[in-house]
Amino acid sequence: MSLEFLIEKTSGPGRRGRLRTPHAEIETPVFMPVGTVASVKGVPQDTLEELGAQIILGNTYHLYLRPGVETVRKMGGLHGFMSWNRAILTDSGGFQVFSLSELRKLTEDGVTFRSHLDGSSHFFSPESAMEAQISLGADIIMAFDECTEYPADQARMRQSMELTARWAARSKKYFEEHKHNVPWKTPLGKEHVATAAFGRVTTGQPKAAVPTCFERTQSLFGIVQGGMDRALRKESAERTIEIGFPGYAIGGLSVGEPRELTREIVESTLEHLPKDKPRYLMGVGTPEEIVEYANLGVDMMDCVLPTRAARHGLLFTSEGKVSIKQARYVQDQGSLDPNCSCRVCQRYSRAYLRHLYASNEVLAQVLNTIHNLTFYLDTMRRVRHSISLGEEYRFLSGVWSRPAP
Numbered sequence: 001m002s003l004e005f006l007i008e009k010t011s012g013p014g015r016r017g018r019l020r021t022p023h024a025e026i027e028t029p030v031f032m033p034v035g036t037v038a039s040v041k042g043v044p045q046d047t048l049e050e051l052g053a054q055i056i057l058g059n060t061y062h063l064y065l066r067p068g069v070e071t072v073r074k075m076g077g078l079h080g081f082m083s084w085n086r087a088i089l090t091d092s093g094g095f096q097v098f099s100l101s102e103l104r105k106l107t108e109d110g111v112t113f114r115s116h117l118d119g120s121s122h123f124f125s126p127e128s129a130m131e132a133q134i135s136l137g138a139d140i141i142m143a144f145d146e147c148t149e150y151p152a153d154q155a156r157m158r159q160s161m162e163l164t165a166r167w168a169a170r171s172k173k174y175f176e177e178h179k180h181n182v183p184w185k186t187p188l189g190k191e192h193v194a195t196a197a198f199g200r201v202t203t204g205q206p207k208a209a210v211p212t213c214f215e216r217t218q219s220l221f222g223i224v225q226g227g228m229d230r231a232l233r234k235e236s237a238e239r240t241i242e243i244g245f246p247g248y249a250i251g252g253l254s255v256g257e258p259r260e261l262t263r264e265i266v267e268s269t270l271e272h273l274p275k276d277k278p279r280y281l282m283g284v285g286t287p288e289e290i291v292e293y294a295n296l297g298v299d300m301m302d303c304v305l306p307t308r309a310a311r312h313g314l315l316f317t318s319e320g321k322v323s324i325k326q327a328r329y330v331q332d333q334g335s336l337d338p339n340c341s342c343r344v345c346q347r348y349s350r351a352y353l354r355h356l357y358a359s360n361e362v363l364a365q366v367l368n369t370i371h372n373l374t375f376y377l378d379t380m381r382r383v384r385h386s387i388s389l390g391e392e393y394r395f396l397s398g399v400w401s402r403p404a405p
């Protein structure tokens with residue numbers, strides 16, 4: 001077994017747990033910052049560690065094009081290449097390839113697509129997407145799926161869901177036959193190594209401290225598709241579970257559908273996923289949404305929103321959203337968020353952040369991103385704490401509240 005998941009406490013459908021991966025033990029529910037090209041834009045790795053990021057995302061499509069998976073493999077995989085010794089998850093590249101709707105051709109075998117960088121032609125199949133992800137060496141990798149567009153008719157949603165099920169079986173077969181090619185088979189020096197008593201993590205222990213039942217290799221998650229149809233989602237979940245994975249993701253959401261529909265599909269899909277396995281909701285959402293989904297029983301989430309919004313001057317605070325470009329902040333001496341303990345809020349005024357943004361300074365992007373990531377990571381810390389207390393908190397417009405009994 002290369003992944004262990006332990007649920008410590010539940011509160012309604014929400015769960016607090018710990019996910020043990022080869023590189024780190026992760027407290028769940030967890031928010032995973034997105035590091036598309038082996039970089040969380042604007043934030044150095046030591047700062048990410050300081051902010052408490054436990055696991056970050058890498059993007060197979062982008063890394064495959066640049067610098068290329070062989071380069072990353074030769075550097076010891078993503079962990080060695082980007083000097084990150086905590087956990088990493090890579091997506092399969094499916095979502096990015098399917099967003100290139102003008103530049104791709106789909107067959108049963110896989111997808112031919114054109115690079116957004118230079119127009120060159122490439123081919124991804126379940127097998128080649130697994131090969132690329134094994135070379136990148138993330139702790140958790142994803143099956144190659146087809147992300148169904150929205151809106152789509154019933155026939156299209158079914159055909160797409162069935163293709164994803166067949167590709168999931170091919171992904172697993174290739175992964176099982178090749179997973180030992182992961183680029184970090186040898187001990188990695190001062191990494192985090194879990195001890196025999198799952199739960200205690202020490203730094204720099206020799207590899208021998210890992211119990212033999214814990215295999216130091218990657219884990220492959222399956223992805224549930226089925227568009228916006230609840231029956232197809234159920235069928236997709238059942239077929240994916242039948243193939244068998246150590247964790248399950250809900251894909252194909254946040255593709256333009258109304259938020260109420262996203263929630264409805266998430267809630268109904270969760271009912272069909274095994275309770276004892278981690279559940280990962282892909283590409284979602286606002287601070288309010290990540291709290292809501294964690295309370296529904298989602299264990300892992302990722303989203304480009306905190307980092308992308310930060311680069312556009314949109315900041316999430318305990319008092320609601322702040323658009324730092326606005327003239328009202330020109331002489332505002334207050335901190336960005338008086339309830340935030342991040343290094344940005346502790347040190348700089350809104351006036352200075354507004355000035356940096358208006359002057360198009362690189363520092364604006366760095367500081368804004370540090371604050372937004374802190375806000376997301378702190379939000380998840382709060383959710384974990386509230387589940388521990390057995391209390392379900394809601395989070396609306398930046399304000400935490402407990403629903404009336």
Ligand SMILES: [Zn+2]
Nearest residue numbers: 340342345371
């Ligand atoms: Zn802050």
